[in-house]
Amino acid sequence: MKPAFSALIAICLLALSGLSARAEYTVVEVNFIIADTNGDLLLSKTEYLLVALDALHKLDKNGNDAIDPDEIGDLAKDAEFEDGDSDKSGSLSVEEVISEKLADFEAADTNKDGALNVEEVTEFEAKKN
Ligand SMILES: [Ca+2]
Ligand SMILES: [Ca+2]
Ligand SMILES: [Ca+2]
Numbered sequence: 632m633k634p635a636f637s638a639l640i641a642i643c644l645l646a647l648s649g650l651s652a653r654a655e656y657t658v659v660e661v662n663f664i665i666a667d668t669n670g671d672l673l674l675s676k677t678e679y680l681l682v683a684l685d686a687l688h689k690l691d692k693n694g695n696d697a698i699d700p701d702e703i704g705d706l707a708k709d710a711e712f713e714d715g716d717s718d719k720s721g722s723l724s725v726e727e728v729i730s731e732k733l734a735d736f737e738a739a740d741t742n743k744d745g746a747l748n749v750e751e752v753t754e755f756e757a758k759k760n
Contacts, residue, residue, distance in 0.1 A: 659756050663749050673746040676736055683732040687725065698723040711759075 666674055666682045690702050699722045700707035715723050715731040723731075739747050739755035747755075 657753070659753050660749055663752050673748055674752065675746055676733070679736050679747065680729060680732055683728050684725070687723075687728050695722075696725050698728070 662682075663674065666678050668678055668681070669675075687696075687698055690698050692702050693699065698712075703712070706712060711731075712723065715727050717727055717730070718724075735755070736747065739751050741751055741754070
């Protein structure tokens with residue numbers, strides 16, 4: 632599915648979901664709805680991890696199941712990339728992406744119900760930037 636098309640669907644779903652009555656949605660909200668594959672307005676750990684793994688596979692141009700610095704350009708200098716690279720191999724493996732995302736999930740789940748609602752994700756993304 633083309634990204635523009637799935638964003639359009641997400642906006643329609645948001646409108647139908649009654650999540651908010653606004654005409655415009657933030658990038659975080661649109662991404663949230665795309666990630667929320669079962670449409671319960673909560674991101675489970677699986678849904679959260681699938682987004683990261685999907686991104687990894689899109690970025691992984693040489694197909695070694697890892698994000699290498701030359702595949703992401705300047706993002707490789709990002710603290711998040713360096714933090715995630717726990718064995719300091721210079722690349723992010725699938726395992727490293729999963730463990731980093733699980734840590735993110737725990738940090739973002741402020742009410743500790745084992746799922747992320749849109750407020751939790753919005754707050755977490757705001758803190759990260
Ligand atoms: Ca869900
Ligand atoms: Ca790679
Ligand atoms: Ca939560």
